[in-house]
Amino acid sequence: MATRIRPSSKRCVVIGGSGFLGRYLVEQLLDRGYSVSVFDIRQGYELPGVTFHLGDLCDKGALLASLEGASLVFHCASPAPSCDDHALFHRVNIDGTRTVLQACQEAGVQKIVLTSSASVVYEGTDIKNGMEDLPYAKKPIDYYTETKIQQERLVLEACDPEKGFLTVAIRPHGIFGPRDPQLVPILVDAARRGKMKFLIGDGTNLVDFTFVENVVHGHILAAERLRPDSPLCGKAYHITNDEPVRFWDFMSQILVGLGYDAPRYRLPYRLVYVLALLLWLLVLLLRPVMKLRPTFTPMRVALAGTHHYYSCARAKQDMGYQPLVSLKDGVTRTVESYPHLRRVA
Numbered sequence: 001m002a003t004r005i006r007p008s009s010k011r012c013v014v015i016g017g018s019g020f021l022g023r024y025l026v027e028q029l030l031d032r033g034y035s036v037s038v039f040d041i042r043q044g045y046e047l048p049g050v051t052f053h054l055g056d057l058c059d060k061g062a063l064l065a066s067l068e069g070a071s072l073v074f075h076c077a078s079p080a081p082s083c084d085d086h087a088l089f090h091r092v093n094i095d096g097t098r099t100v101l102q103a104c105q106e107a108g109v110q111k112i113v114l115t116s117s118a119s120v121v122y123e124g125t126d127i128k129n130g131m132e133d134l135p136y137a138k139k140p141i142d143y144y145t146e147t148k149i150q151q152e153r154l155v156l157e158a159c160d161p162e163k164g165f166l167t168v169a170i171r172p173h174g175i176f177g178p179r180d181p182q183l184v185p186i187l188v189d190a191a192r193r194g195k196m197k198f199l200i201g202d203g204t205n206l207v208d209f210t211f212v213e214n215v216v217h218g219h220i221l222a223a224e225r226l227r228p229d230s231p232l233c234g235k236a237y238h239i240t241n242d243e244p245v246r247f248w249d250f251m252s253q254i255l256v257g258l259g260y261d262a263p264r265y266r267l268p269y270r271l272v273y274v275l276a277l278l279l280w281l282l283v284l285l286l287r288p289v290m291k292l293r294p295t296f297t298p299m300r301v302a303l304a305g306t307h308h309y310y311s312c313a314r315a316k317q318d319m320g321y322q323p324l325v326s327l328k329d330g331v332t333r334t335v336e337s338y339p340h341l342r343r344v345a
């Protein structure tokens, strides 16, 4: 008869642990004495003490094998937001998340911490100090966000303290830091192609950018405070740096830090948004003959020209969250970590 390993509260699995956020989470969990396994479609790195289970989270059998003996699961896997494959988003973020929930229940996992996104309430118009009780976006800005909404609902609805199955969702916003494959590389690529000369709108819109170690801190606090009688059960929490910053000041700090010029010329937000929409339509029309990837998508233009910052008061109150790394230190550490992306004279 097969013996089932008794779940240990310090034994956890990070689904998506090979990714940018996942790797920081794995490193911090190890430092805090957890025994950590990674489940991912790829092995992103090697780390002593970490077992990698390679598989697709839509495959329940593969998941079950990796979950043996674990009491805690972090689910931070997703296709990249920039990928435009709707079927993939649906398969991984919605169907796959259902599979993750079923596998966790079958394997006797007690807690799931989902990485959601603050964008689940964003519709392309201003959000100032948004709280978690804002309704989900009726018109999400892209299909990635649409599937993040459904994913968050599924995970939070599955919370059942009576059955000892606890779930919580962390909603980070604009994660940045060393090794980020998205924000800084896209920005530098745009600067190198001469596309970062302009700022969109009047440049005063405030946005949250959150240093990756603060996001990790929020995840681990949530896992440790999630108990059958705690207010965290079945709830979502914004985790931010709690220092909203002007979008274009933040971009300029990164660009100037890496030796590029800050954007100088202003373009009206509405005009750029309409142009981005027209370009997007053209991309769709041309798709059968060529694949174009514009830098300024309607989603990026909306994010660059509106306010979108969120309150993390609920996380402070329910889990004692405070950001550990300031925005200033986060930017310095990020800039220093990309010597290969510096401008060459």
Ligand SMILES: NC(=O)C1=CN([C@@H]2O[C@H](COP(=O)(O)OP(=O)(O)OC[C@H]3O[C@@H](n4cnc5c(N)ncnc54)[C@H](O)[C@@H]3O)[C@@H](O)[C@H]2O)C=CC1
Pocket (backbone or CB within 6 Å): 015, 016, 017, 018, 019, 020, 021, 022, 039, 040, 041, 042, 044, 055, 056, 057, 058, 075, 076, 077, 078, 079, 080, 092, 096, 115, 116, 117, 118, 148, 171, 172, 173, 174, 175, 176, 181, 182
């Ligand atoms: N980067 C950001 O600014 C924000 C990210 N998020 C969320 O944070 C989470 C982590 O994002 P990042 O670390 O930036 O992304 P990432 O792309 O670096 O990491 C995602 C990981 O998921 C894995 N993965 C994808 N499909 C999979 C599948 N079918 N089965 C198993 N593994 C799979 C990938 O291989 C990758 O290692 C995602 O859920 C994302 O939606 C939320 C808010 C902001």
Ligand SMILES: CC(C)=CCC[C@@H](C)[C@H]1CC[C@H]2C3=C(CC[C@]12C)[C@@]1(C)CCC(=O)C[C@@H]1CC3
Pocket (backbone or CB within 6 Å): 081, 116, 117, 118, 119, 173, 174, 175, 182, 183, 186, 187, 190, 295, 296, 300, 301, 303, 304
């Ligand atoms: C206008 C321009 C070229 C900006 C370059 C930077 C952008 C690539 C980032 C600025 C805000 C970022 C952001 C995300 C991805 C990268 C940016 C668009 C997310 C969409 C990542 C996934 C989420 O869940 C929400 C993020 C919001 C902010």
